[in-house]
């Protein structure tokens with residue numbers, strides 16, 4: 465049914481012009497988009513405060529949360545993004561950006577959120593090489609991942625596509641979170657040749673907790689939620705003339721596949737690792753093709 469009009473508990477009359485007055489304070493030099501976004505934000509923030517009869521103490525909890533996230537954030541810790549992630553905002557914005565903007569009927573590879581652990585300038589590696597440092601290679605499930613990058617409309621292979629990949633170590637940490645891992649461990653960039661094919665050795669990833677020793681962890685605790693993500697591998701694909709694809713793939717057998725702390729799993733991004741006998745360097749194989757959309 466329809467929600468009842470919100471009435472406050474004391475029959476207090478809010479000034480009906482207050483929110484509009486705040487919105488109207490925007491000056492003539494603000495761009496139309498800035499004007500639109502801030503007007504919407506102010507309206508929703510004010511409605512939120514009125515509807516919930518937000519108190520000064522409660523608002524201050526939010527202020528402290530933002531300040532704590534800011535203090536904690538640096539090149540290795542992106543707490544602001546993490547907070548957005550556990551509230552589902554990055555997944556929603558990803559959907560809006562890549563889905564609503566697309567006029568495609570047949571689908572290119574689905575997108576998924578970038579997350580806070582992407583690093584620019586991962587090593588450019590030769591096709592077929594390994595992103596796993598020798599030390600860690602002794603403990604994880606070694607995987608040969610391979611496939612072809614195609615134009616989703618024509619099905620033709622894409623030459624010069626860069627497959628930028630990153631994932632966590634078996635201890636559940638990304639390389640920049642872990643002083644014991646070599647720089648850029650479990651990261652690499654691979655460029656396709658004429659046949660559009662790519663392939664590299666990696667590990668079968670494991671489920672792991674997002675960092676929960678900060679404000680995002682406090683929020684999860686207050687909401688009685690766990691911090692776990694299903695096992696996943698991240699990708700950023702770029703190719704000349706094509707729209708970049710930010711995505712992740714998820715291990716069907718992984719715990720938390722139906723209960724991702726950051727709400728990023730999509731059906732078409734769930735994959736099957738298969739036991740692999742043909743290669744002494746791999747325990748599993750993982751075929752996966754990427755389909756890109758031209759501009």
Ligand code: MBD
Pocket residue numbers: 546549577578579580581674675693726728
């Ligand atoms: C991650 O590893 C991640 O991929 C996302 C999206 C959020 C937090 C941690």
Ligand code: FE
Pocket residue numbers: 579581696698
């Ligand atoms: Fe991740």
